[in-house]
Amino acid sequence: MAATSFKLNTGAAIPSLGLGTWKSGPGEVKKAVSYALSIGYKHIDGAYCYANEDEVGEGLKEAFGNGVKREDIFVTTKLWCTYHSRVEENLDKSLKSLGLDYVDLYLMHWPVPMNPNGNHERFPTLPDGSRDLVKDWSHTQTWKEMEKVLATGKVKAIGVCNYSVKYLEELLPHATVVPAVNQIENHPSLPQQEIVDFCKSKGIHITAYSPLGSTGAPMFSAGPIVEVAKKRDVSPACVLLSYHIARGSSVLAKSVTESRIKANMELIKLDDSDMKTINGYSEDLKKSGKLVRYVYPAFGVDFGFPDRS
Numbered sequence: 041m042a043a044t045s046f047k048l049n050t051g052a053a054i055p056s057l058g059l060g061t062w063k064s065g066p067g068e069v070k071k072a073v074s075y076a077l078s079i080g081y082k083h084i085d086g087a088y089c090y091a092n093e094d095e096v097g098e099g100l101k102e103a104f105g106n107g108v109k110r111e112d113i114f115v116t117t118k119l120w121c122t123y124h125s126r127v128e129e130n131l132d133k134s135l136k137s138l139g140l141d142y143v144d145l146y147l148m149h150w151p152v153p154m155n156p157n158g159n160h161e162r163f164p165t166l167p168d169g170s171r172d173l174v175k176d177w178s179h180t181q182t183w184k185e186m187e188k189v190l191a192t193g194k195v196k197a198i199g200v201c202n203y204s205v206k207y208l209e210e211l212l213p214h215a216t217v218v219p220a221v222n223q224i225e226n227h228p229s230l231p232q233q234e235i236v237d238f239c240k241s242k243g244i245h246i247t248a249y250s251p252l253g254s255t256g257a258p259m260f261s262a263g264p265i266v267e268v269a270k271k272r273d274v275s276p277a278c279v280l281l282s283y284h285i286a287r288g289s290s291v292l293a294k295s296v297t298e299s300r301i302k303a304n305m306e307l308i309k310l311d312d313s314d315m316k317t318i319n320g321y322s323e324d325l326k327k328s329g330k331l332v333r334y335v336y337p338a339f340g341v342d343f344g345f346p347d348r349s
């Protein structure tokens with residue numbers, strides 16, 4: 041059986057599988073959250089930036105009304121870029137929307153501060169259309185603010201997203217608290233082995249996002265995924281999600297479709313031969329410079345990922 045949870049450096053357990061909520065639209069996400077929790081999901085991943093936390097909160101409320109206990113589930117949300125110097129303020133907004141008094145994990149969404157007083161609350165731009173970034177505030181300062189909210193008890197653990205080895209090497213000398221999690225894009229077309237290994241060596245747990253290749257699940261048709269799925273008599277989704285559990289990572293899958301939310305709960309223990317097939321595919325893409333990164337927002341910043349500057 042595949043592991044159902046992993047231990048964080050805080051001592052808490054993070055469930056292996058979480059329901060993603062990015063791009064889960066109005067009228068969809070309440071139902072998705074409530075349904076997922078009713079069939080046994082234990083982890084909901086949200087973010088202030090997704091602009092749907094009110095409805096995620098309605099889904100949580102419905103689930104609690106149906107007997108799900110707060111202490112039995114794990115809720116993650118994220119600090120948005122326009123709030124890097126106002127961490128507690130952004131956290132309080134998320135908690136209010138979610139209807140919670142704490143989250144289990146609070147993540148810095150991207151290591152890039154954006155103008156808190158710009159022309160848009162979430163996505164401020166300059167006259168040339170580029171993102172309005174703050175140049176005199178560093179992500180290491182943001183981390184110190186994240187550490188402060190840990191002391192309030194409103195978050196049980198803090199972590200980061202979208203951190204390359206380069207950015208982690210900048211952060212760690214300033215950190216009193218080592219991030220519990222680094223949430224990164226991860227799938228066989230973007231294995232990010234160097235970050236996975238680095239995080240392991242520092243006790244930072246990896247959570248994989250966009251495991252299906254994000255919108256439309258394009259990873260389903262990758263040859264070796266289909267091959268392993270046929271061999272194991274499971275779906276491509278099952279292979280793509282189970283791949284992370286085999287690597288010691290947790291994984292987030294987004295869906296607003298009940299049948300898919302349910303299907304994505306099927307996780308198996310991939311064996312060495314399955315992993316060899318998948319890793320061979322990743323190696324070939326790496327050698328030929330064909331790794332695929334589906335999520336790379338237009339910050340105009342080099343995040344230090346070897347596949348993309």
Ligand SMILES: NC(=O)C1=CN([C@@H]2O[C@H](COP(=O)(O)OP(=O)(O)OC[C@H]3O[C@@H](n4cnc5c(N)ncnc54)[C@H](OP(=O)(O)O)[C@@H]3O)[C@@H](O)[C@H]2O)C=CC1
Pocket residue numbers: 059060061062063085086149201202223224248249250251252253254255256257277292293294295296297300301303304335
């Ligand atoms: N920290 C960060 O910067 C980021 C975090 N994330 C988090 O990770 C989560 C997952 O990543 P995301 O990018 O959403 O993409 P996923 O890789 O989870 O793919 C989601 C897409 O796959 C479809 N899908 C899901 N399950 C199935 C299935 N069994 N069969 C067929 N299609 C399926 C969904 O369709 P449908 O919904 O229509 O059913 C949707 O179009 C996010 O929702 C978010 O919570 C994601 C990106 C960045």
Ligand SMILES: O=C[C@H](O)[C@@H](O)[C@@H](O)[C@H](O)C(=O)O
Pocket residue numbers: 062087089090335336337338
């Ligand atoms: O979590 C999902 C992604 O990181 C998403 O929040 C960003 O891609 C955002 O839409 C942006 O454009 O910066």
